[in-house]
Amino acid sequence: MPQFQVKKHQFSESRLVHNERADQQPSAGDGEIVVRIEAFSFTANNITYAAAGDQLGYWQFFPPQGEDVDGWGVIPVWGFAQVVESAHSDVQEGERLFGYFPPAAFLKILPQRVSGQRLFDGAEHRAKLPALYNSYTRVDFEPGYNQSMDDERMLLWPLHLTSFCLWDQLQDNGWYGAEQVLIVSASSKTSIGLGYALEADDSAPRAVGLTSSRNLELVCSLGIYDQCLSYDALTELNAELPTVIVDMSGSGDLLAQLQSSLGNNLRYCINVGLTHWDEFKPAAGIPKDRAEFFFAPSHIGKRMKDWGPEGFATRTAPFLSDTARKSRQWLRLRDIDGLEGLAKVYPDVCQGRIPADEGLIVRL
Numbered sequence: 001m002p003q004f005q006v007k008k009h010q011f012s013e014s015r016l017v018h019n020e021r022a023d024q025q026p027s028a029g030d031g032e033i034v035v036r037i038e039a040f041s042f043t044a045n046n047i048t049y050a051a052a053g054d055q056l057g058y059w060q061f062f063p064p065q066g067e068d069v070d071g072w073g074v075i076p077v078w079g080f081a082q083v084v085e086s087a088h089s090d091v092q093e094g095e096r097l098f099g100y101f102p103p104a105a106f107l108k109i110l111p112q113r114v115s116g117q118r119l120f121d122g123a124e125h126r127a128k129l130p131a132l133y134n135s136y137t138r139v140d141f142e143p144g145y146n147q148s149m150d151d152e153r154m155l156l157w158p159l160h161l162t163s164f165c166l167w168d169q170l171q172d173n174g175w176y177g178a179e180q181v182l183i184v185s186a187s188s189k190t191s192i193g194l195g196y197a198l199e200a201d202d203s204a205p206r207a208v209g210l211t212s213s214r215n216l217e218l219v220c221s222l223g224i225y226d227q228c229l230s231y232d233a234l235t236e237l238n239a240e241l242p243t244v245i246v247d248m249s250g251s252g253d254l255l256a257q258l259q260s261s262l263g264n265n266l267r268y269c270i271n272v273g274l275t276h277w278d279e280f281k282p283a284a285g286i287p288k289d290r291a292e293f294f295f296a297p298s299h300i301g302k303r304m305k306d307w308g309p310e311g312f313a314t315r316t317a318p319f320l321s322d323t324a325r326k327s328r329q330w331l332r333l334r335d336i337d338g339l340e341g342l343a344k345v346y347p348d349v350c351q352g353r354i355p356a357d358e359g360l361i362v363r364l
Contacts, residue, residue: 004103004339004346005064008073011050012350016343017066026108028087033109037101039363040079041154042342044188047350050075051250056295057129062102074102076133077362078158080150081107090114098153099136103339105364109136116141130297151333152324155359156189160323162296163193164316166246166272169299171201176268178244180206182237182258185248186225187215187356189327190272194246195224196323205244208237215356222330234261245269259286270294336362 002016028034049058053073062074083095088111097119101107112122121134139145170181181198183191186209198204209225213232220228229236231254239261247255247269259266269291303312332355336342342362348354 002104002339003065003074004342005066005069005072005074006050006346008050008053008059008071011047011053011073011075012347014343014346015072016339017064025084025106028085028108031088031110033083033088033091033111034085035081035097035101035107035109036084037079037081037105037107037364038096039150039154039361040077040101040103041151042077042103042336042345042349042360042362043155043159044349044352044354045159045190046075046077060129061100061126061133062104062107063125065104074104076100077103079154079362080139088114091119096139097136098139098157100133103342103362130301132297132300149321149324151359151361152327152331154361155331155333156193156324156327157320159188159190160193160196160320161300161316162190162272162294163197163323164319165296165299165303166190166194166270166294167197167201167204168303169270169294170244170246171203173268175205176244177242178205178267179241180208180226180238180243182208182210182243182245183225183248184210184245184251184254184258186211186219186228188248189359191246191248192222192224192327193323195222196326197319199224210234210237218330218356234258237261239263239265241265242267247271255286266290268292330357332358334358334360336360338362338364 002018005015005017007013026034053059058076059073061076064072064074079101081097081101083091083093083097086093091111091114110122111119113120117138119136119138120131121136126134183194185191195207195209198207206226207224208227208229209219210229210231211219213230216228216230219225234257242265243262244267245258250271255269266286267290269286271291271293307315336345345360354360
């Protein structure tokens with residue numbers, strides 16, 4: 001099976017690389033394990049990894065294999081894998097892991113900090129990367145593990161964990177003094193997760209979902225936003241209310257329009273994703289002290305220190321389970337056949353042509 005690679009600085013271009021290293025199962029060295037990747041999700045969030053690959057180090061996780069790899073990179077994905085060879089005394093063959101993988105057949109991992117429910121990859125090239133992405137859950141030993149939720153977990157766990165962190169930051173900062181939270185690209189799965197959190201919080205300001213005309217019906221049907229607007233109806237936004245923007249789009253032009261409309265009522269702008277990556281540029285007019293780029297692993301690291309790993313899990317697990325169940329009411333799962341299938345659908349993901357209520361699961 002090949003490895004799926006993209007051009008780092010023109011990531012709409014992709015290729016499948018066949019070579020002996022990628023196609024054949026590698027051997028585990030001393031203390032290593034080899035996992036066979038079973039399935040993974042692929043969303044607009046993965047495109048964000050590519051768009052921010054240089055700035056945030058996403059290209060460093062899984063070096064491209066084969067010849068002529070200069071300028072090519074591997075987009076990380078979230079999924080499940082099975083241990084097929086182990087040279088580590090605390091990890092058994094046959095175990096299943098959930099975590100960060102390359103879109104490929106196999107991965108070698110150097111387990112460190114192995115506990116009953118998780119392990120970390122101690123590979124040298126990953127040592128300085130965020131711990132969240134180097135952590136693998138040993139799901140066979142996870143209390144209450146429900147394999148029937150694997151697809152939703154691959155698809156929604158990394159997105160809704162970001163949603164939880166956004167809600168936590170907003171609440172921790174007193175909503176930045178805002179009376180409404182304006183969520184840009186409200187049909188994205190991360191936005192919907194944040195919408196669920198705001199809806200369940202009686203202390204939260206009103207939530208406004210801003211989306212494209214084609215996704216307006218879906219966004220309204222969710223029933224989690226107090227107001228739903230399309231991008232061509234910005235004049236219907238109440239610009240007299242103090243507002244905090246949570247932007248999943250990365251569209252500088254759109255943010256500039258909102259800044260012009262809100263003026264001093266724009267209390268803060270949190271930039272999260274790049275669903276409109278091809279329109280990305282810094283928004284003109286938003287003061288630097290009222291804007292930030294939100295990096296979920298940093299917030300998670302902070303809360304891990306504040307609450308401890310068990311405390312963090314205790315707070316997030318019920319939220320993630322609840323939002324996954326709620327999402328079953330509108331989310332349609334679509335199976336993609338292997339990396340060849342991913343290569344075929346990849347242009348549609350890049351160009352935002354995947355319906356908002358659809359989730360792609362690549363099965364190897």
